[in-house]
Amino acid sequence: MKENKVKKTLALVLEPIALGLLALLFIIPAITVVNLQPITKKIKDLNVLGVTNSSGLKVNIIGGSHLIFLNERIDSNEDIYTYKTKLVKREADSYSKPILEIVNDKDEDVNLEIYGGTSIPTNSDIGIIIEEQRYRLQEPNGNLLTQKITLRPKETYVIYLYIESFSDVRFEEDFELNIKDVQ
Amino acid sequence: MSKLLKRALKNSLFPAILMIAGKVLGIFLTSAIYGLTIEVGNELNGIFSTQIYFEDKAVTLFVNSFSDLSMFLFLAIPTAYFIFKTAIFQSTVGNPKTIVKVTKFNILQWITKDDTTFLKIFIWCAFLWVASSIVVINVLQDSTYTWVGILAGSFAFLCGVGAVKTFEIESNNVYPDNKRYY
Numbered sequence: 001m002k003e004n005k006v007k008k009t010l011a012l013v014l015e016p017i018a019l020g021l022l023a024l025l026f027i028i029p030a031i032t033v034v035n036l037q038p039i040t041k042k043i044k045d046l047n048v049l050g051v052t053n054s055s056g057l058k059v060n061i062i063g064g065s066h067l068i069f070l071n072e073r074i075d076s077n078e079d080i081y082t083y084k085t086k087l088v089k090r091e092a093d094s095y096s097k098p099i100l101e102i103v104n105d106k107d108e109d110v111n112l113e114i115y116g117g118t119s120i121p122t123n124s125d126i127g128i129i130i131e132e133q134r135y136r137l138q139e140p141n142g143n144l145l146t147q148k149i150t151l152r153p154k155e156t157y158v159i160y161l162y163i164e165s166f167s168d169v170r171f172e173e174d175f176e177l178n179i180k181d182v183q
Numbered sequence: 184m185s186k187l188l189k190r191a192l193k194n195s196l197f198p199a200i201l202m203i204a205g206k207v208l209g210i211f212l213t214s215a216i217y218g219l220t221i222e223v224g225n226e227l228n229g230i231f232s233t234q235i236y237f238e239d240k241a242v243t244l245f246v247n248s249f250s251d252l253s254m255f256l257f258l259a260i261p262t263a264y265f266i267f268k269t270a271i272f273q274s275t276v277g278n279p280k281t282i283v284k285v286t287k288f289n290i291l292q293w294i295t296k297d298d299t300t301f302l303k304i305f306i307w308c309a310f311l312w313v314a315s316s317i318v319v320i321n322v323l324q325d326s327t328y329t330w331v332g333i334l335a336g337s338f339a340f341l342c343g344v345g346a347v348k349t350f351e352i353e354s355n356n357v358y359p360d361n362k363r364y365y
Contacts, residue, residue: 015185015188018188018189019188021192022188022191025195026199026309026313029199029200029202029313033202033206033317034317035233035234036203036210036233036250037235037247037326038210038235038246039234039235039236039237040236040237040238040243
Protein backbone atom coordinates (compact mmCIF):
# COMPACT_ATOMS: atom_id res chain seq x y z
CA MET A 1 0.00 0.00 0.00
CA LYS A 2 2.72 2.41 1.05
CA GLU A 3 4.91 1.33 -1.85
CA ASN A 4 2.09 2.04 -4.27
CA LYS A 5 1.68 5.51 -2.87
CA VAL A 6 5.41 6.20 -3.25
CA LYS A 7 5.30 4.92 -6.83
CA LYS A 8 2.34 7.14 -7.64
CA THR A 9 4.02 10.19 -6.13
CA LEU A 10 7.24 9.43 -8.01
CA ALA A 11 5.32 9.07 -11.26
CA LEU A 12 3.62 12.38 -10.61
CA VAL A 13 6.96 14.09 -10.03
CA LEU A 14 8.75 12.36 -12.91
CA GLU A 15 6.08 13.01 -15.53
CA PRO A 16 6.65 16.79 -15.89
CA ILE A 17 10.43 16.28 -15.75
CA ALA A 18 10.18 13.73 -18.57
CA LEU A 19 8.02 16.12 -20.58
CA GLY A 20 10.60 18.85 -20.08
CA LEU A 21 13.35 16.45 -21.15
CA LEU A 22 11.41 15.58 -24.27
CA ALA A 23 11.02 19.26 -25.12
CA LEU A 24 14.74 19.78 -24.47
CA LEU A 25 15.56 16.93 -26.85
CA PHE A 26 13.99 19.03 -29.60
CA ILE A 27 15.23 22.43 -28.45
CA ILE A 28 18.91 21.60 -27.76
CA PRO A 29 19.71 20.16 -31.24
CA ALA A 30 17.91 23.10 -32.88
CA ILE A 31 19.90 25.67 -30.87
CA THR A 32 23.15 23.75 -31.41
CA VAL A 33 22.60 23.61 -35.15
CA VAL A 34 21.81 27.34 -35.29
CA ASN A 35 24.96 28.10 -33.27
CA LEU A 36 27.08 25.89 -35.49
CA GLN A 37 26.22 28.04 -38.49
CA PRO A 38 29.55 29.01 -40.07
CA ILE A 39 30.23 32.74 -40.21
CA THR A 40 32.57 34.90 -42.23
CA LYS A 41 35.39 36.16 -40.08
CA LYS A 42 35.67 39.52 -41.84
CA ILE A 43 32.02 40.25 -41.10
CA LYS A 44 32.26 38.96 -37.57
CA ASP A 45 34.99 41.43 -36.74
CA LEU A 46 32.71 44.33 -37.57
CA ASN A 47 30.36 46.15 -35.27
CA VAL A 48 32.72 45.85 -32.35
CA LEU A 49 34.69 49.06 -32.22
CA GLY A 50 35.08 49.93 -35.86
CA VAL A 51 36.60 48.75 -39.08
CA THR A 52 39.98 49.29 -40.70
CA ASN A 53 41.17 48.65 -44.21
CA SER A 54 44.64 47.84 -45.35
CA SER A 55 45.28 51.39 -46.54
CA GLY A 56 45.21 52.73 -42.97
CA LEU A 57 41.77 54.27 -42.99
CA LYS A 58 39.88 53.62 -39.79
CA VAL A 59 36.13 54.13 -39.45
CA ASN A 60 34.76 53.90 -35.93
CA ILE A 61 31.15 54.06 -34.91
CA ILE A 62 30.54 56.57 -32.11
CA GLY A 63 27.37 54.97 -30.78
CA GLY A 64 25.52 56.26 -27.75
CA SER A 65 21.78 56.63 -27.46
CA HIS A 66 19.50 58.96 -29.38
CA LEU A 67 15.73 59.29 -29.63
CA ILE A 68 15.61 59.46 -33.43
CA PHE A 69 18.64 57.42 -34.58
CA LEU A 70 18.40 53.82 -33.37
CA ASN A 71 20.19 50.50 -34.03
CA GLU A 72 23.38 51.98 -35.43
CA ARG A 73 25.89 49.62 -37.02
CA ILE A 74 28.72 49.61 -39.49
CA ASP A 75 29.77 47.02 -42.06
CA SER A 76 32.64 46.92 -44.48
CA ASN A 77 33.02 45.33 -47.88
CA GLU A 78 36.43 45.89 -49.49
CA ASP A 79 36.75 49.68 -49.75
CA ILE A 80 33.14 50.57 -48.95
CA TYR A 81 32.00 51.20 -45.39
CA THR A 82 28.26 51.08 -44.80
CA TYR A 83 26.69 52.77 -41.82
CA LYS A 84 23.08 51.83 -41.08
CA THR A 85 20.58 53.23 -38.65
CA LYS A 86 16.83 53.29 -38.12
CA LEU A 87 15.14 56.70 -38.24
CA VAL A 88 12.06 56.59 -36.04
CA LYS A 89 8.90 58.64 -36.48
CA ARG A 90 9.41 62.23 -35.47
CA GLU A 91 7.96 65.70 -35.39
CA ALA A 92 8.98 68.36 -37.90
CA ASP A 93 12.31 69.61 -36.59
CA SER A 94 16.07 69.42 -37.05
CA TYR A 95 18.02 66.56 -35.45
CA SER A 96 21.69 65.64 -35.49
CA LYS A 97 24.07 63.15 -33.91
CA PRO A 98 27.77 62.33 -34.17
CA ILE A 99 27.79 58.95 -35.88
CA LEU A 100 31.29 58.11 -37.12
CA GLU A 101 34.89 58.89 -36.43
CA ILE A 102 37.20 58.56 -39.41
CA VAL A 103 40.95 58.37 -38.87
CA ASN A 104 43.30 58.76 -41.81
CA ASP A 105 46.44 56.96 -40.62
CA LYS A 106 48.12 57.29 -44.00
CA ASP A 107 50.85 59.76 -44.84
CA GLU A 108 48.87 61.12 -47.76
CA ASP A 109 45.42 62.52 -48.49
CA VAL A 110 42.52 60.08 -48.72
CA ASN A 111 39.62 60.84 -51.04
CA LEU A 112 36.22 59.62 -49.99
CA GLU A 113 32.94 59.41 -51.82
CA ILE A 114 30.01 59.65 -49.42
CA TYR A 115 26.46 58.89 -50.45
CA GLY A 116 23.30 57.41 -49.03
CA GLY A 117 19.78 58.05 -47.85
CA THR A 118 16.50 56.38 -47.16
CA SER A 119 14.85 54.13 -49.74
CA ILE A 120 11.52 55.97 -49.46
CA PRO A 121 11.54 59.80 -49.48
CA THR A 122 10.60 61.10 -46.04
CA ASN A 123 10.22 64.74 -47.09
CA SER A 124 13.36 65.39 -45.06
CA ASP A 125 16.67 67.00 -45.78
CA ILE A 126 19.38 64.50 -44.83
CA GLY A 127 23.11 65.07 -44.81
CA ILE A 128 26.34 65.01 -42.87
CA ILE A 129 28.41 67.64 -41.11
CA ILE A 130 32.21 67.42 -41.16
CA GLU A 131 34.20 70.21 -39.50
CA GLU A 132 31.10 72.40 -39.40
CA GLN A 133 30.65 72.06 -43.15
CA ARG A 134 27.32 70.63 -44.30
CA TYR A 135 27.16 68.05 -47.08
CA ARG A 136 23.69 67.25 -48.36
CA LEU A 137 23.04 63.56 -49.14
CA GLN A 138 19.29 63.43 -49.78
CA GLU A 139 16.88 66.13 -50.82
CA PRO A 140 13.30 66.23 -49.44
CA ASN A 141 11.96 64.78 -52.73
CA GLY A 142 14.24 61.76 -52.31
CA ASN A 143 17.03 62.72 -54.75
CA LEU A 144 20.39 61.36 -53.67
CA LEU A 145 23.61 63.33 -53.92
CA THR A 146 27.19 62.05 -53.79
CA GLN A 147 29.73 64.12 -51.87
CA LYS A 148 33.50 63.97 -52.38
CA ILE A 149 35.62 64.70 -49.36
CA THR A 150 39.40 64.76 -48.92
CA LEU A 151 40.89 63.74 -45.58
CA ARG A 152 44.24 65.15 -44.64
CA PRO A 153 46.92 62.68 -43.50
CA LYS A 154 47.08 61.70 -39.81
CA GLU A 155 43.84 63.54 -39.08
CA THR A 156 40.72 62.44 -37.23
CA TYR A 157 37.30 63.58 -38.40
CA VAL A 158 33.94 63.27 -36.66
CA ILE A 159 30.94 62.87 -38.95
CA TYR A 160 27.57 64.16 -37.77
CA LEU A 161 24.37 62.98 -39.36
CA TYR A 162 21.69 65.65 -39.59
CA ILE A 163 18.08 65.33 -40.58
CA GLU A 164 15.61 68.18 -41.06
CA SER A 165 11.98 67.22 -41.37
CA PHE A 166 9.64 69.86 -42.68
CA SER A 167 6.54 67.97 -41.67
CA ASP A 168 5.87 65.26 -39.10
CA VAL A 169 7.12 61.82 -40.17
CA ARG A 170 4.73 59.12 -39.04
CA PHE A 171 6.72 56.01 -39.97
CA GLU A 172 10.10 54.42 -39.35
CA GLU A 173 12.69 54.29 -42.09
CA ASP A 174 16.07 52.62 -42.54
CA PHE A 175 18.89 54.96 -43.43
CA GLU A 176 22.10 53.81 -45.11
CA LEU A 177 25.28 55.81 -45.55
CA ASN A 178 28.10 54.57 -47.79
CA ILE A 179 31.69 55.75 -47.52
CA LYS A 180 33.87 54.72 -50.43
CA ASP A 181 37.63 55.00 -50.37
CA VAL A 182 38.56 56.35 -53.83
CA GLN A 183 42.22 55.56 -54.46
CA MET B 184 5.78 7.92 -15.83
CA SER B 185 3.63 6.78 -18.73
CA LYS B 186 4.91 4.20 -21.22
CA LEU B 187 4.17 6.57 -24.11
CA LEU B 188 6.43 9.23 -22.61
CA LYS B 189 9.19 6.71 -21.96
CA ARG B 190 9.03 5.50 -25.56
CA ALA B 191 8.89 9.07 -26.86
CA LEU B 192 12.06 9.90 -24.91
CA LYS B 193 13.78 6.75 -26.14
CA ASN B 194 12.79 7.40 -29.75
CA SER B 195 13.84 11.08 -29.66
CA LEU B 196 17.44 10.50 -28.60
CA PHE B 197 18.74 9.11 -31.88
CA PRO B 198 17.27 11.73 -34.26
CA ALA B 199 18.47 14.49 -31.89
CA ILE B 200 22.03 13.14 -32.08
CA LEU B 201 21.75 12.61 -35.84
CA MET B 202 20.60 16.19 -36.38
CA ILE B 203 23.70 17.65 -34.71
CA ALA B 204 25.99 15.02 -36.25
CA GLY B 205 24.61 15.77 -39.72
CA LYS B 206 25.37 19.47 -39.36
CA VAL B 207 28.86 19.00 -37.89
CA LEU B 208 29.83 16.30 -40.39
CA GLY B 209 28.43 18.40 -43.22
CA ILE B 210 30.64 21.34 -42.26
CA PHE B 211 33.82 19.33 -41.75
CA LEU B 212 33.37 16.95 -44.69
CA THR B 213 32.59 19.78 -47.14
CA SER B 214 35.66 21.66 -45.89
CA ALA B 215 37.82 18.56 -46.16
CA ILE B 216 36.60 17.54 -49.62
CA TYR B 217 37.03 21.02 -51.11
CA GLY B 218 40.16 21.85 -49.11
CA LEU B 219 38.66 24.91 -47.43
CA THR B 220 40.39 26.63 -44.55
CA ILE B 221 38.28 26.30 -41.45
CA GLU B 222 38.79 28.04 -38.13
CA VAL B 223 37.08 27.18 -34.90
CA GLY B 224 36.92 29.97 -32.35
CA ASN B 225 35.30 30.40 -29.02
CA GLU B 226 33.90 33.84 -28.49
CA LEU B 227 30.74 34.48 -26.56
CA ASN B 228 28.28 35.40 -29.25
CA GLY B 229 25.25 33.25 -28.53
CA ILE B 230 24.22 30.55 -26.11
CA PHE B 231 27.18 28.41 -27.13
CA SER B 232 30.64 29.89 -27.35
CA THR B 233 31.98 27.88 -30.29
CA GLN B 234 32.01 29.48 -33.71
CA ILE B 235 33.12 28.16 -37.08
CA TYR B 236 34.74 30.73 -39.33
CA PHE B 237 35.45 30.91 -43.02
CA GLU B 238 37.30 33.76 -44.65
CA ASP B 239 35.09 34.28 -47.66
CA LYS B 240 31.36 35.00 -47.77
CA ALA B 241 30.80 32.72 -50.79
CA VAL B 242 32.63 29.86 -49.04
CA THR B 243 30.51 30.35 -45.91
CA LEU B 244 27.35 30.19 -48.02
CA PHE B 245 28.59 27.07 -49.81
CA VAL B 246 29.57 25.23 -46.63
CA ASN B 247 26.43 26.26 -44.78
CA SER B 248 24.24 25.09 -47.67
CA PHE B 249 25.86 21.68 -47.84
CA SER B 250 25.93 21.22 -44.07
CA ASP B 251 22.21 22.11 -43.97
CA LEU B 252 21.59 19.61 -46.76
CA SER B 253 23.58 16.93 -44.91
CA MET B 254 21.69 17.58 -41.65
CA PHE B 255 18.42 17.36 -43.53
CA LEU B 256 19.35 14.15 -45.36
CA PHE B 257 20.47 12.52 -42.10
CA LEU B 258 16.89 12.91 -40.87
CA ALA B 259 15.00 12.67 -44.16
CA ILE B 260 16.34 9.29 -45.29
CA PRO B 261 15.37 7.34 -42.11
CA THR B 262 11.99 9.15 -41.93
CA ALA B 263 11.21 8.29 -45.55
CA TYR B 264 12.34 4.70 -44.89
CA PHE B 265 10.03 4.37 -41.87
CA ILE B 266 7.05 5.78 -43.74
CA PHE B 267 7.73 3.65 -46.82
CA LYS B 268 8.22 0.53 -44.72
CA THR B 269 5.01 1.10 -42.76
CA ALA B 270 3.08 1.85 -45.95
CA ILE B 271 4.30 -1.43 -47.50
CA PHE B 272 3.56 -3.35 -44.30
CA GLN B 273 0.03 -1.98 -44.10
CA SER B 274 -0.54 -2.56 -47.80
CA THR B 275 0.45 -6.23 -47.56
CA VAL B 276 -2.21 -6.78 -44.88
CA GLY B 277 -5.03 -5.92 -47.26
CA ASN B 278 -3.47 -6.62 -50.62
CA PRO B 279 -1.71 -9.95 -51.44
CA LYS B 280 -0.39 -8.46 -54.72
CA THR B 281 1.94 -6.30 -52.65
CA ILE B 282 3.50 -9.43 -51.10
CA VAL B 283 4.34 -10.67 -54.60
CA LYS B 284 5.89 -7.33 -55.49
CA VAL B 285 7.80 -7.18 -52.21
CA THR B 286 9.15 -10.68 -52.82
CA LYS B 287 10.12 -9.68 -56.35
CA PHE B 288 12.12 -6.71 -55.06
CA ASN B 289 13.64 -8.88 -52.31
CA ILE B 290 12.50 -6.65 -49.45
CA LEU B 291 10.47 -9.29 -47.69
CA GLN B 292 12.32 -8.71 -44.44
CA TRP B 293 10.65 -5.29 -44.30
CA ILE B 294 7.24 -6.81 -43.76
CA THR B 295 8.11 -9.67 -41.47
CA LYS B 296 8.21 -7.45 -38.41
CA ASP B 297 6.32 -4.23 -37.77
CA ASP B 298 8.68 -2.46 -35.42
CA THR B 299 7.94 0.97 -36.81
CA THR B 300 5.22 2.60 -34.78
CA PHE B 301 3.32 5.75 -35.54
CA LEU B 302 5.05 7.39 -32.54
CA LYS B 303 8.45 6.74 -34.12
CA ILE B 304 7.34 8.17 -37.45
CA PHE B 305 5.78 11.16 -35.70
CA ILE B 306 8.98 11.92 -33.75
CA TRP B 307 11.25 11.58 -36.77
CA CYS B 308 8.85 13.72 -38.76
CA ALA B 309 8.88 16.37 -36.02
CA PHE B 310 12.69 16.47 -36.13
CA LEU B 311 12.54 16.69 -39.91
CA TRP B 312 10.18 19.66 -39.63
CA VAL B 313 12.49 21.38 -37.13
CA ALA B 314 15.48 20.81 -39.43
CA SER B 315 13.62 21.99 -42.53
CA SER B 316 12.42 25.11 -40.64
CA ILE B 317 16.03 25.95 -39.80
CA VAL B 318 17.01 25.45 -43.46
CA VAL B 319 14.12 27.63 -44.72
CA ILE B 320 15.00 30.37 -42.19
CA ASN B 321 18.61 30.22 -43.41
CA VAL B 322 17.37 30.60 -46.99
CA LEU B 323 15.35 33.66 -45.99
CA GLN B 324 18.46 35.09 -44.34
CA ASP B 325 20.50 34.44 -47.50
CA SER B 326 22.84 32.04 -45.74
CA THR B 327 21.79 28.89 -47.64
CA TYR B 328 21.10 28.21 -51.31
CA THR B 329 17.43 28.55 -52.26
CA TRP B 330 17.23 25.08 -53.85
CA VAL B 331 18.25 23.49 -50.53
CA GLY B 332 15.37 25.28 -48.81
CA ILE B 333 12.88 24.30 -51.51
CA LEU B 334 14.03 20.68 -51.38
CA ALA B 335 13.88 20.57 -47.57
CA GLY B 336 10.50 22.31 -47.35
CA SER B 337 8.85 20.13 -50.00
CA PHE B 338 10.26 16.88 -48.64
CA ALA B 339 9.27 17.75 -45.06
CA PHE B 340 5.76 18.55 -46.28
CA LEU B 341 5.52 15.21 -48.12
CA CYS B 342 6.77 13.35 -45.06
CA GLY B 343 4.16 15.17 -42.98
CA VAL B 344 1.46 13.97 -45.38
CA GLY B 345 2.92 10.45 -45.20
CA ALA B 346 2.86 10.53 -41.38
CA VAL B 347 -0.78 11.67 -41.36
CA LYS B 348 -1.73 8.88 -43.80
CA THR B 349 0.03 6.33 -41.56
CA PHE B 350 -1.88 7.68 -38.58
CA GLU B 351 -5.15 7.37 -40.49
CA ILE B 352 -4.43 3.75 -41.39
CA GLU B 353 -3.37 2.90 -37.83
CA SER B 354 -6.44 4.56 -36.37
CA ASN B 355 -8.57 2.63 -38.88
CA ASN B 356 -7.15 -0.56 -37.42
CA VAL B 357 -8.41 0.49 -34.00
CA TYR B 358 -11.68 2.04 -35.17
CA PRO B 359 -12.46 0.43 -38.57
CA ASP B 360 -14.57 2.48 -40.97
CA ASN B 361 -18.12 1.49 -41.89
CA LYS B 362 -17.18 -0.24 -45.14
CA ARG B 363 -15.11 -2.89 -43.43
CA TYR B 364 -16.51 -5.96 -41.71
CA TYR B 365 -15.46 -6.57 -38.16
